Amino acid sequence: MAIKKKVSKSTIEIDLTGPNGNAFYLIGTARKLSKQLGLDTDAIQTEMMSGNYEHLVATFDKHFGHFVTLYR
Helix, strand or coil: CCCCCCCCCCCEEEECCCHHHCHHHHHHHHHHHHHHHCCCHHHHHHHHCCCCHHHHHHHHHHHHCCCEEEEC
16 A cells, blocks of 8 residues: 655646636735735736736736746
8 A cells, every 4th residue: 555645735726718718817816915915915916917918917916926826
């Protein structure tokens, strides 16, 4: 008998082509994650909203890409 470690899923997955890919959902998720991580929530939101949708996604990925996997 072998005892194995339980592998936990450490990333969140978001399908950008689905209902969770809209800007409001991404901003809300960014606010929630930034609060949990102790980051400057307002600064991240302002940066995300300072351009078009592609800029928003790139900014989200820059700050949370190591926790969240985005799919197109």
